[in-house]
Amino acid sequence: MADRHRGASSVMRERDTAQAARAPVSPLLGTLRHWRPPVHTAPKHSSSSSDEAARQLSPVGRRTQAEQRSESRGRDRKYSGALRGSVASIAAQLARSASALLAVPLTVGYMGREAYGLWMVTLSILSVLSLLDAGLAPAAKNRMSEAFARGDRDEFERYASGMLVAGFAVGCLGVLVVSAVALVDWGAILSLQEAKAAAQATGLIVSACAVAVASFAVGGVEAIYAAKLRTQIPATANTVASILSVALVYAFTTLRLGLWALPLATGGPLVVGRILLLGALASKGEILLAPAIRQIPGLLRELAPSSAAFISLQATNVALSAFPNVLIARQLGISGVAVFSIAQRLVSVPLLLVAAAVPAYWPAFTVAWSRGDMGYVKRTLRLTLTLTASMLLAYVLVMCVWGESLALMWTRKAVGPDRSLLCALGAWLVLAGCTQWLSTFLNAIADLRAQLAAGTIQVALLWVGGVALTTRYGAVGLASAMTLALAFSSTIPLGLKVRGRMRDGNLAGGRG
Numbered sequence: 001m002a003d004r005h006r007g008a009s010s011v012m013r014e015r016d017t018a019q020a021a022r023a024p025v026s027p028l029l030g031t032l033r034h035w036r037p038p039v040h041t042a043p044k045h046s047s048s049s050s051d052e053a054a055r056q057l058s059p060v061g062r063r064t065q066a067e068q069r070s071e072s073r074g075r076d077r078k079y080s081g082a083l084r085g086s087v088a089s090i091a092a093q094l095a096r097s098a099s100a101l102l103a104v105p106l107t108v109g110y111m112g113r114e115a116y117g118l119w120m121v122t123l124s125i126l127s128v129l130s131l132l133d134a135g136l137a138p139a140a141k142n143r144m145s146e147a148f149a150r151g152d153r154d155e156f157e158r159y160a161s162g163m164l165v166a167g168f169a170v171g172c173l174g175v176l177v178v179s180a181v182a183l184v185d186w187g188a189i190l191s192l193q194e195a196k197a198a199a200q201a202t203g204l205i206v207s208a209c210a211v212a213v214a215s216f217a218v219g220g221v222e223a224i225y226a227a228k229l230r231t232q233i234p235a236t237a238n239t240v241a242s243i244l245s246v247a248l249v250y251a252f253t254t255l256r257l258g259l260w261a262l263p264l265a266t267g268g269p270l271v272v273g274r275i276l277l278l279g280a281l282a283s284k285g286e287i288l289l290a291p292a293i294r295q296i297p298g299l300l301r302e303l304a305p306s307s308a309a310f311i312s313l314q315a316t317n318v319a320l321s322a323f324p325n326v327l328i329a330r331q332l333g334i335s336g337v338a339v340f341s342i343a344q345r346l347v348s349v350p351l352l353l354v355a356a357a358v359p360a361y362w363p364a365f366t367v368a369w370s371r372g373d374m375g376y377v378k379r380t381l382r383l384t385l386t387l388t389a390s391m392l393l394a395y396v397l398v399m400c401v402w403g404e405s406l407a408l409m410w411t412r413k414a415v416g417p418d419r420s421l422l423c424a425l426g427a428w429l430v431l432a433g434c435t436q437w438l439s440t441f442l443n444a445i446a447d448l449r450a451q452l453a454a455g456t457i458q459v460a461l462l463w464v465g466g467v468a469l470t471t472r473y474g475a476v477g478l479a480s481a482m483t484l485a486l487a488f489s490s491t492i493p494l495g496l497k498v499r500g501r502m503r504d505g506n507l508a509g510g511r512g
Contacts, residue, residue, distance in 0.1 A: 097352045099242040101410065103249045104345070107262065108338070108414045115197040115259060117337035118190065121329050122205050124322040126212045129177065136166040137220045138314075142446060144227035145363040149370055156227070163220035174213025182206045192334065203260035211267035218274040222359075224281060231360045237277055241269035316455030323462060324478055331470050340475045343417035346407055347425040350395045354388055354433045358440040365444035378502060381441060388433045396426030417475075424479035431483065431491045438494040442501070450497040454490040461485035 108116050140159040147155035186205050187198035222234045248265035324344075328337045361380065368376045399406075403422040407415060442451055462485040469477030 094353070095239040096242040097349055099246040100345070102246050103266065104342070105410060105412050106249055106253050108411050111259065112194055112196065113335045113338045113414065114192060114194045117329070117334035117341070118192065118197050118201060119204065119262065120337050120341040121190070121325050121334065122208050124325040126208055127318045127321050129174070129209070129212050129216055137163055137223055141223040141227055142366060142444070144224065145366040146370060148227050149367040160224050163223065167217045167220050171213065171217040174217065178206060178209050178213060181209050190334065200259040203258065204262065207260040208263035211263045211271065214271045215267055215274070218271065218278060221274050221278045221281065225277070226359055227363050229363055234277055237273040238270065241273045244269040312452050316452070316459055319459045320455070320462065323466065324482065327466055327470055327478060328475065332474065336475065339415055339417055340478070342407060342411060342415045343421050344425055346403060346410065347399055347422060347429050350392055351429055351433055354436050358436050362440050362444045365441050369445045374502070377441070381437065381498070384437050385434055388437060389430060392430045392433045396429060399426050420476050421479055424476050424483065428479060428483040428486060431486045435486065435491045435494060438498050441498055442494065445501065447497070447501060450494060454493050458485045458489035461489055
């Protein structure tokens with residue numbers, strides 16, 4: 001579940017609808033300041049029902065309906081920041097995807113199949129480091145979105161400061177993790193056969209671990225921009241970082257610097273870009289780089305319930321992302337990881353675009369839900385799900401016909417996955433893209449229970465089904481297990497959950 005990344009929000013305190021309606025509204029792109037949600041009232045039952053019906057059919061009633069339609073169109077424009085941010089994020093993801101596609105033939109040719117498989121397994125294992133922030137970053141992101149909607153600058157800065165402290169803590173813990181990783185002989189543990197891969201395994205994993213820790217430590221800056229509906233700014237920075245990473249990969253492979261340089265080339269520009277974004281916010285006085293330490297304990301206690309839910313959700317996502325490569329490595333060897341990873345990367349190209357679009361809509365969903373703007377939420381979800389499913393189905397058809405040839409061309413004939421594997425991963429792709437939108441909406445309204453249950457069941461199904469099917473059918477069996485586990489544990493249940501929340505939102509006039 002990509003953003004999975006890419007991705008997650010908090011179990012927020014429930015605020016009653018009346019309080020939310022009275023809260024002052026902050027400008028969304030300079031227009032939300034004067035907007036107030038429509039008042040939802042139950043129909044009054046009286047003996048003068050015929051008079052009421054006549055009043056609704058009068059010219060005044062027709063004008064009122066026209067005004068309501070105009071207000072609805074106006075509200076959509078007020079959330080256009082999410083659309084602009086989504087477009088910028090997609091552009092950035094296109095650059096990142098192009099960079100990744102260009103880097104694959106360089107790295108496969110330079111590293112060899114087994115070393116490339118080691119690189120993929122390393123990335124899967126290091127996804128565990130995303131748990132170091134204890135779920136504080138996504139929890140604070142939702143609170144910042146709510147504070148932005150209310151125009152409460154003090155609250156916004158308080159949550160932003162909490163994320164900065166969480167990032168500093170991640171950096172400190174990361175130093176200990178990197179030190180421990182450096183003491184292990186990874187070549188022997190992973191039973192690598194190629195001399196080059198075995199000799200450089202520890203250097204590669206230590207370098208990747210250090211870059212991952214640094215990236216997670218400053219990753220909260222993108223949540224700050226997202227809460228302000230200004231995702232186009234970090235998206236632009238990420239585009240530049242992706243272009244630089246390709247240039248660095250080419251330079252490092254040309255100079256034969258060793259496997260340890262690969263994580264620096266692929267992740268270093270992103271870390272530097274996030275640091276510069278953080279400095280830009282601080283220089284403009286939008287956040288404080290020196291938070292009031294005395295406020296941090298109270299903030300952590302406030303976010304603890306939300307963080308606990310998020311850390312559980314992140315743990316399931318880590319298990320789901322790391323399990324396939326680890327299982328392939330155990331069942332088919334490190335070289336088999338290269339084949340499966342190349343196939344999954346090729347099939348997942350459009351999924352990266354979905355993962356780029358959904359973060360921009362997360363805060364927009366939060367603001368709209370808190371204001372009772374159910375029309376925007378329903379229209380946006382319906383449109384995005386339809387477009388996503390259509391785009392992914394078309395791409396899957398292309399992969400089923402020409403995917404094997406494209407993979408051989410892409411890797412310079414180093415890796416050519418079977419058509420059956422590409423088709424099985426294609427079915428998983430369509431379900432994963434739609435599930436990302438469902439999860440993003442539930443994250444935005446702080447409904448994580450269903451996702452926690454779905455993630456736990458999915459891990460269990462994938463574990464049992466993955467081992468059985470991989471043993472019998474190889475990589476194709478694992479892809480089929482991924483598809484079945486995703487469909488029956490997440491896509492279908494979360495779709496029903498979103499439908500129920502929409503119905504509850506209509507009855508309650510917004511926040512369910």
